[in-house]
Amino acid sequence: MDIGSHVFYVDERGIQHHALVTANWNITEADPNGSLNLVYVSDNEAETDQYGRQIKREATSVVHETKQSAHGRYWFRENEQGKAFSEAFKS
Secondary structure, three states: OOOOOEEEEEOOOOOEEEEEEEEEEOOOOOOOOOEEEEEEEOOOOOOEEOOEEOEEEEEEEEEEHHHOOOOOOEEEOOOOOOOOOOHHHOO
């Protein structure tokens, strides 16, 4: 996975974001679904400054959806479909 590649990130609330890769950890040909550090644009309109909407960097060491049993904090590729988020877990 190249730095700057586009992926989708699903946060702890189950909200999907377009994200860019800033670092990859342990992604190899043998295991292409390692952990990534990601940045994404805030979905909060109040988080705007002179440069535009702020970016979020709290997505570090994020695992691929196939390695995450929880309903959030995972990434997946454009050609993959993310997990369905259970309504019971929405807050």
